[in-house]
Each structure stands twice: as C-alpha cells, then as structure tokens.
Amino acid sequence: MKILHGGFSNIPGFLSLGINIGIKPKSKDFGILYSDSMCEAAAVYTSNAIKGAPLIVTKQHLANHKAQAVVVNSGIANVATGEEGKANALETATLAANELGISEDAVLVASTGVIGPQLPMKTIRDGIRGIKQQLQPEGDFAEAILTTDTCAKEICVTAHGITVAGCAKGSGMIAPNMATMLAFIATDADIQGTELATVLGECVDSSFNMMSVDMDTSTSDMVIVLANEKVQVSLAQFREVLEYVCKELSKMVARDGEGATKLITAQSEAAYSLSDARKIAKVIVSSNLVKTAIYGNDPNWGRLMMAIGNSGAKRLDQDSIGIWINEELIVQHGKAAPGYNAEKLRSILSSAQDVVIRIVLDQGTFSAEAYGCDMSEDYIKINAEYTT
C-alpha cells in the first residue's frame, strides 16, 4: 500500500474545485468532483430516520449505479426543509449538470452545515455560473466541504495497479452508523456498480461505522465512491485498498473531532462474534466518561469496565477481561493487574497523542477496531455556540 502526495489529481480523468460562493462569509463553501467519463458509482447513507434533501436526490440519481459528478456545499445542511428543500437540492443538480454538459441524473448532491434553513438559491445560481472553467486536477474540494473541522482530510493510495483517492469532512455529530457526515472517494478501478455498492458497504462497516465523536448520528451522512473503470483489478484487491482508505479517513475525522486532543483507537480481541467485537470496540470510543478520563490523563480504568459492560455484547465474562493501554497491562482477570501503577499510566497518557486501548475478551476468535477522540471543554464551547 503506497501513499501518494495529493488527492484526486493522482487519478487521470478526475477534476475538482473548491471555492467560496457566498453561502459562508469567507471560507470555501462549494465543491465539485467531476469525471470526464461516466463512472460506476455507489453510496452509503445515514441511518438517521430523518434524512437531508440531498440524500433523497442522490439516492434517486444513483438508482442506475452511474454518476459523473458530485456537487457539495457546506454551511447549510438542507435538512428539515420540506418540499422546498428537495426542489432546491434537485435544482442544484440540474444547474451543475447544465454547466458541466452532462445529464442531470449523473450529478449527485450533498450538503453539510446547520439543519433548518433553506439553501440560498440565488447565491448558488450565481456561484455555479461558468464553473466548468474553474475545474482543476487538484482543486480545493476537500476544503470546501469542511464545517467545524480544523483541517482538510484526504488520502491517496496506490496498490495492485489501481489508485484510490478520498477525502472526508466531519468533526461533530459523528457517531456509529454512517459516521463521517461526508466522504468522497474516486478510483480508476474497473468495478461494476452493484459490486461497488457491496464492497463499499463492507468497508464502511469496518471504518466509518466504527468511529464516534459524540454518539450523535447526523442527518446528512453519506459516503460516495466513483470508479472510472480505467484499470482492471480483482474485487478482493480493490476491497483491500478501499478499506485502507476508508479506515485512514475515519482516523483523520476522529483525530479532528470537535475539541479533541487525542486519537483513541479501541481494539477488541478474542470476542465471541464479529458483532460482539465491534460493539465492545465501539462502546469504548463512544463513552463520555471514557473520553473525559482520557482527556484528563486520568488512570480511571473502571470506566473502561463500565463501558464494556454497557456494550450489549452477547458473551462477556467479567473475570476474563484483560485491558492494555498503549501496551501497558492494566486489567487482568477483570481486576487491577498485579503491578498496576496508576501514576505510570497517568504519565503514559500525559505524553500520548495516540491512545490505544486493547481489550482481550477470551470468548472466541473475533476482533475489531474503533476510532474516536477524547472530550475536552472545547467540545462544549464549540457546540454551545454553533449556530451563532
């Protein structure tokens, strides 16, 4: 797996842009990812029962598993906006299709930002005019999709002769079950749409769906992949590269969680089933009390036991649990390990920006990994003042 500099520009045929068109005061708020040929395409959507208007339009346009462009705005999520919101999402796709000279249903749309307000359609109509000329091999697409994120998150990987590039945004309202709010992935791999959808679903389950910043699943979550079919590859090899990209993007999102100071990786091992393994890894990165303890470098391992007990795992034997933090043995047979030293653990946590919590269950052979972040006063500050 070789990581390349840059993002979408590594894949011939893809162009993009990221600009400010006036939805937000200054920062980039409008992005297009465009392929010069029709792509096989697939998407995974939020599990939230209330879905944003862009998801509804994108789902319709993806019925044939084909797409050629993705249009995204940040600033306003276009959720809870009724029929007017749906019409606005559709009009955005139509406007972009006309500018790009492609069919309307080849355009997918996504929005992220505040829930409630309508999209400023005049701003969008004005902003989208003549936009095809602004497309570049390496546009600022990854920047245009950000909200409270502190940095752009992109990665490009090559292996097995194919290249997969992706970017993601997400910082709050991030929870298991389609967590990233938005991620966009492009590849030159030759994979048919239905297979693309299956593989994407599997990769999302082991990456974005294993990430939590705050347990709140957004109404706008979506991961889209476009494959322009230039390079032959086996499905297994494609899956391997796609999963790597999804996991790396998930870690980037978790590390940039609102107010976060540390990336937390939770690993469960020797679980009874894959479902149990995932539940246990996920519950660790989802617990407010675990996250605040890690923030405070507090060697309070009792909260890990509490969280494991809340996981809903089917098979759990309290007296078999072992826990390591950054390779230091903390808990053995469900209680403090012999020689456990709270001060040593505090010092390990104090100097770590990456905290790896490894939990061995002794119930079977399954393992899983989940990604999250610690929780600081800044999470509260950011979220007590978001719409203002």
Add this chain to the structure above:
Amino acid sequence: MKILHGGFSNIPGFLSLGINIGIKPKSKDFGILYSDSMCEAAAVYTSNAIKGAPLIVTKQHLANHKAQAVVVNSGIANVATGEEGKANALETATLAANELGISEDAVLVASTGVIGPQLPMKTIRDGIRGIKQQLQPEGDFAEAILTTDTCAKEICVTAHGITVAGCAKGSGMIAPNMATMLAFIATDADIQGTELATVLGECVDSSFNMMSVDMDTSTSDMVIVLANEKVQVSLAQFREVLEYVCKELSKMVARDGEGATKLITAQSEAAYSLSDARKIAKVIVSSNLVKTAIYGNDPNWGRLMMAIGNSGAKRLDQDSIGIWINEELIVQHGKAAPGYNAEKLRSILSSAQDVVIRIVLDQGTFSAEAYGCDMSEDYIKINAEYTT
C-alpha cells in the same frame, strides 16, 4: 398527593444514619436504613452486564422478598474487585446484621464511588462497631450516599393513607436503563414482596429509566424499596404514590447532573406506541449536541430533529413533527414554524432553568416524559479529574 417535610422520619418504624467512617477524607460515607420490623422488599438492578459485588449479595438476600436494613457506603463502588470484593460485600452485611441483631440475609448492601479498588475492610469493621445506638428517626442517610452530587435528594409524600419516602444519589454515569445509581424508598404500605417487585419495575421504567445525564449506565445502579406493611392500600393507589416519588427523585438527580445548569424535560406526544414515545423522549435528553445547545441557549432546533431521527422509533413521519420549547411553537410539519424567531427562543432559553421540550408526532396516542440536564464545561472538568 401531599409532600411532607423530612424524609424517612415520617414513617414510624424506620430509623437511619449517615456518618463518616473514614472511607472518604471528610464527608459522610456510610449510611444505614433500618426498619424495626421485617419488611417486604424489592429491588431493580443495573442493566450493565458488569455488576458490582454489592448487587450480587443484595440479589441473593432478596430472594425471599424480605429485608430489614440497607447498608450503603460511598467513595468506593466495589466493582471489578473479583472474589475478594464479593467476600467484602458479604462481610459488610454480616457485620451490620450482628450489630443490628438481625439475620444476615435481612441486610441489603450497596456501594457507590470509584470502580476498581477494594473496600477498606478495617475501616468498615471499626466504623460499624456500636452503630445501632447512632440510628435516629431522621439520620443523614441521604447525605452519606452522595459522590459528585452537589446536594442531597429526598422526598416524602403522603396519599391514600400511606406514606412513601425516598432518597437518591446520582450525578454522573447516569443513563437510561436503571439510571439513578442508587435510590432507597421506604413505605408503611402493606404490599406483598412479589407485587412490590412488579410495581417497582413499572415505576422505575417511567422514572429512573427515563433519565440520562451522560448515557453511561453505571455498574452499581440499584433502587430498593422496603415496605413495613403497617397500612392497607390498593395496589393501584400504592403504584400512583410510588411512581410520583420515583419521578420526583429522577428530576432531582437530573437537575443535579454533573456540571448541569438546567433541567431538561422532554415530552413526546401522539406517538405510535409507548416504546416509540419513550425512545423519542429519551433520545432528546441523551444527545450531547442537544445538551450543549441548551447550555449555550442556542436556538439550534435542527439538533432536536437530528436526535428524533436517531431515536430508533418504529413510526416517524418527518413532515408531521411539531416541536414546542417552553410552550413556544418552534417546528411545524417538520420545518421551521411560521413566525419562528430564533432571537425570541434564545431569550426564552437564557432566562429558563427548566427547559421543557414537547414533541408531537401525529402517529398515535402514546406519550412519555424523560428527564435530563444540559452539558457544560464543568461536566468535562469534573470527569477529567474524578479519581485524582
């Protein structure tokens, strides 16, 4: 329903105490609730799969639905302590039984505090000596059970000729599914043990289980009720009084949530089923993003829509949802209500210590109420430094 001054002292036959025996440096850390006659008794326990040693002992002693005393310590939870922890919980019951001159299995035990350390048994053996003489009609029991709580929480109610008194502790690690960590209720009602258990379970479902401070369900949660059978009453009438006491205690716990500045009451109406109604009310008080918005007096109603969509409710029609905050109509037909004024809502929130969020679903006839609190920087501060 008449509220009386004082707590357990209103019910003849009950005595209590709350003292410091040295488990914590200064504050009260040891309490006993004692009945001068054998009581019918019942309890509800945490849903956390990892359970504290005291719960295991209490469950064994309650097999015959009878008890005469409850012994509680705060400071150390006696969880994740292995066989030694179970032996210590049992010894605490035996020591108390000997002092009180009652049988060992008539004593229930409960502990709350840090998970992991063993109980200091020498301190407990010394502290418990001669304790019967310290029992009083109105002992400081409600104070002895506190941890990060900022105030004692007790209530006494009389109706239908019976009296029900209760106290609770709980401030963090409070989540749906047996939320209060600890609550103790005494009554003079004549109710048989099995019926007592059924009614307690029902009342807990509509009160403590509808409360959340931080989504983290403790390993030590327990609600115990002792009935000394002095007064005849119908089961329905008893249920009415017990439910009132449980709900009032739940609100007190939620209002005193770690770092809380406001009590949030979420009411769901016209839901498809009781399960849907409860899920929707609960998810509102459980969402970090709702809680931080309320803390910031931020009129960000989109987060309420997001939370409702995450509730897991079976029947939800986004376009039928109506939302009122402190009687102000905010959302109608799933989008901003005509005349909705963000500045007015901000001003309502700014001056309110009680925030009532009413959600009308238009899917059926069921309703529910849940209790929670806002989330401030102090929640982080308290929990980043708990064991230190």
